[in-house]
Amino acid sequence: MFPPTAGPCTPKPEASFLMTAIRNKRQIIHRRALMAEIERQVAETRRPVDGLRREILALLKDHLARGRAEIRRRFDEGADGAHVVRENCYLVDQIVRTLFELAYIHVYPVANPTSADRLCLVAIGGYGRGELAPHSDVDLLFLMPYKQTPRGEQVAEYILYLLWDLGLKVGHAVRSVDDCIARARADMTIRTSLLESRQLCGEMVLYEDLRRRFAADIMVGTASEFIDAKLGERDERHRRMGDSRYVLEPNVKEGKGGLRDLHTLFWIAKYTYRVQNLSDLVEQKVFTAGEYRRFAKAQNFLWTVRCHLHFLAGRPEDRLTFDVQTEIGRLMGYADRPGARGVERFMKHYYLVAKDVGDLTRILCAALESANQRQPKIRLPSILMRREIDGFRIEGGRLTLANRHELAEQPIRMLRLFRVAQSREMDVHPQILRWITQNLKYIDDDVRADPAANQVFLDILTSPKDPEATLRHMNEAGVFGRFVPDFGRVVAQTQHDMYHVYTVDEHTIRAIGILSGIEKGAFGEDLPLATRIVHDVLSRRVLYMAVLLHDIAKGRGGDHSVLGEEVARKLCPRVGLTPEETETVAWLVRWHLLMSAVAFKRDIEDPKTVLDFADQVQSIERLRLLTVLTVADIRAVGPNVWNGWKGTLIRELYYRAAERLSGGHVEGLNRAGRIAAVQDRLRERLADWAEPAFRAHVERMPGSYWLAHDAEVLERHARLVARADRQGPAPLVIDVAPDQFRSVAAITVYAPDHHGLFAGVAGAMALAGGNIVDARIVTTTDGMALDTFWVQDADRSAYDDAVRVARMRDLVGRTLSGELRPAKALAERRDGPKRTDVFQVTPRVLIDNRASNTQTVIEVTARDRSGLLFAITRVLSDLALTISSAHVATYGERAVDTFYVKDVFGLKITHQGKLARIREDLLAALDAAGPVIESDGSLRSSLINGARDDEESARGDAGGAHGEAAE
Known part of the structure; x- marks a missing residue:
């Protein structure tokens, strides 16, 4: 039977708050039962503990797995993230304590230990804070009185190797108290990890010595230094993560408004106010009870999201990617409602929580500033100390009020404050922003109906002095949405x-x-x-x-x-x-x-x-x-x-x-004048050309061509055409011009025009790994095609790699010569799954015979994918349709492509059977399931009214530019 071991492994009093939050702890892990099983192994095998490593590891794995399963079961049944991180922390605590007891007392015992044999095991970092997400690291500090001893090294190795064999990711350090203090003085990260340390096992006197010396030697007089460092780290982290709360795939831990920002608040509060829990700030009047509840709700929400991420991924994962947003929203109870999908409601809540985190940061900073405000050494008469602008006091160069009651008595002052700050180009004191947050309820219907208040708002909105910044500050404070x-x-x-x-x-x-x-x-x-x-x-x-x-x-x-x-x-x-x-x-x-x-x-x-x-x-x-x-x-x-x-x-x-x-009278050049001006600029750039050659080139191009490109592109095209003409009667020239600013490569194909040319080039580019984000078609008066495709790599960067460009040239040439069939090659290629596959786009085919007097307009909406443009244009080519103008665009996961087409006789397609065939074949090519099909309608009905169900189709996209391809 093992001797009693309560002393070395008794949790310290400060850690008890972790235990009280956990119900039915022994359903998670029963440490006495675990030790009893180890005792039975010793008794049955008649081998000492140090000879039962394999058996002990098996028992620990079993208890750890059962504990994790119980925590997951509770979570699936409705427990929140706060319970998971505490229960998970408790589970690992008991495993670590068991190992410490085995190593410290039974495997490497000392009959008469000296002071040098003392050892204390300390949890640090997030684990020390009592928060452990399902797949988070476990950070341990082996604390020794002076320097590492052979016994201390053996105990540490025994514990660490077993923890690693259990599959836990453990970060560790073995240090003396002196070493800890020296490193904390030099390294802010180590200082922060020690700030939230927690004793797990071993000699309490060692841990108390560390705490005492840390408080006296490190914390005293260094609060400002610590605050500046932590806020600086936060700002740098925000810049690294996009510096916005509203990124599409936020990082729940490191992103702006995420858990790390709450940790920063906790560190600053603990360092400055010497509190163990953030709730203690309510007693010190730093937070109100309501503000603390906001903190707790925000923290619990973010914990819950992060736990879902870890459980779904089966590994440490903190990025809320597209493919899990819908699932996590569903798991957290965000159902679809009229006008809002469940995932959108979930993400809205996420961003509101991130905004709350920003509000809490501002509140704490205001309290810190107020607490550290120094009184002047020489007290001047109050008449000389007081400075005011438009009824607001100036304190430290910022606007403020004498007391919060002024806002409740005159709520319009919440608006006037921002107008004065805007007009005077001054900052607003964080304390008054906190008062505003606490008094928003006084902006009621009476204030909203007040003409004076509305004039103030309109002045702010239309001010020439940075309305964006002022309105953003009003939004952060809640005034904008309240008014x-x-x-x-x-x-x-x-x-x-x-x-x-x-x-x-x-x-x-x-x-x-x-x-x-x-x-x-x-x-x-x-x-x-x-x-x-x-x-x-x-x-x-x-x-x-x-x-x-x-x-x-x-x-x-x-x-x-x-x-x-x-x-x-x-x-x-x-x-x-x-x-x-x-x-x-x-x-x-x-x-x-x-x-x-x-x-x-x-x-x-x-x-x-x-x-x-x-x-x-x-x-x-x-x-x-x-x-x-x-x-x-x-x-x-x-x-x-x-x-x-x-x-x-x-x-x-x-x-x-x-x-x-205006009846033809408008300021600026008319169309003919603008075309002439463009041609004049091109003539200047082609000064080495003879006039007959230049005029011949101009006459080959349709009028729309001249207004669709800038002078640099027009010059490049002109020289490309001249170079091709010297090759013979049937030239094929491919020009590649990277545009790093727009992250595309303009690939121009000049070849004899023929049926299916557009589709063939689109297929070859898809095979080459190019993503066509837009295209323009130009047919010259002498039957040549000058088609330009704007192409990106799969990662949305310019398609300009020399090897890939060479391959693309080869594929286009082989396709146009008939040697290569893109349809067959693309059918054999399969793209792997992507996280963006979660987005579903219902295919839509809209055929409009009233939008143009001479052509049929076909608009196709589908999920963007490799080879999509080829699939569409191949159908149109197989149906003997001639594409006169193409508008090819992508909007995130959605592609909206529009084609102006004619039949073989150069006429609109009006036969109902032919129109039905076009729809059926296009939808088949798009692999439609339950398509929404729209047919003939006027421009006003099909475009203007119909565009609302697909708003992004009407704007533009970072990944692809809208454009026109004119004949």
């Missing part, structure tokens, strides 16, 4: 796809900032048209309100443009807009997707496209407003979404519509 409840409904609103980078509130605020930048001329080079016409609009208030409200009704179910129009009609009069201004804002919100839909999905060379668009817009003023709104909206979608190509399409549609609306 405009419709905006509050879209705070943290998400869409579960690969296209929407930001939440709706963040996107809206960014769009307002971009509009402000356009007014200031900050985007003159990238957005020349918007920069010029923004100063011609008659009402700035209309434009800013339209940008504010364009996505205000997302997440409500139904068409957000239609619902947003209703919101605009109610809100605009409230903030002081005239009936005429209200009507214009409502129209802009209703049709804010129209211009991008027409420019990116229709052939603006077709006169009917421009005619229908102009008939819907009706006035030059609306056209200006819609253009600027469209540009700001697209630019705010996400990084690298806007590019010069989109700008070209928007500008061309603007000019053509303006000509129509």
